[in-house]
Amino acid sequence: MTEETTEANVFHPEGIKRLLERGTENLSDDQRVLLAALIGVEADRLDDEGLAALDELKGSIEAYDAGELTEALEHLVSAKPRKERELDWPGLDEKLKR
Numbered sequence: 001m002t003e004e005t006t007e008a009n010v011f012h013p014e015g016i017k018r019l020l021e022r023g024t025e026n027l028s029d030d031q032r033v034l035l036a037a038l039i040g041v042e043a044d045r046l047d048d049e050g051l052a053a054l055d056e057l058k059g060s061i062e063a064y065d066a067g068e069l070t071e072a073l074e075h076l077v078s079a080k081p082r083k084e085r086e087l088d089w090p091g092l093d094e095k096l097k098r
Contacts, residue, residue, distance in 0.1 A: 016046065020053035024060065032057060033064040040070035041077070 016039055024032050036057045039046075043054060058066045 016042075017050055017053065020050070020057060024057060029061055029063050033061045033066050033069060036061060036066035037069035037073050040066060041073055043070075 019035075020039075024035065027035065036054065039054055039057070043051060046054065
């Protein structure tokens with residue numbers, strides 16, 4: 001893997017492996033599904049061992065569909081903003097100045 005592709009990743013593949021090797025038993029289902037979804041966004045960059053660990057993580061999640069959440073995250077990151085939809089947040093400028 002080149003340095004250029006490593007910087008484009010959200011997670012470094014070695015970091016994912018270490019995280020999954022440590023185990024996720026101490027995480028709640030909510031935390032495990034979010035982790036699985038975030039890692040799933042870059043599943044195409046994982047090797048066979050990393051994919052197996054990701055599948056094991058997904059298998060440990062009971063109340064969620066990690067695949068659906070991964071799709072939603074990919075859409076969120078890649079979707080183009082809609083210009084016609086401006087949000088008005090009163091007082092936001094003042095809060096940002098503080």
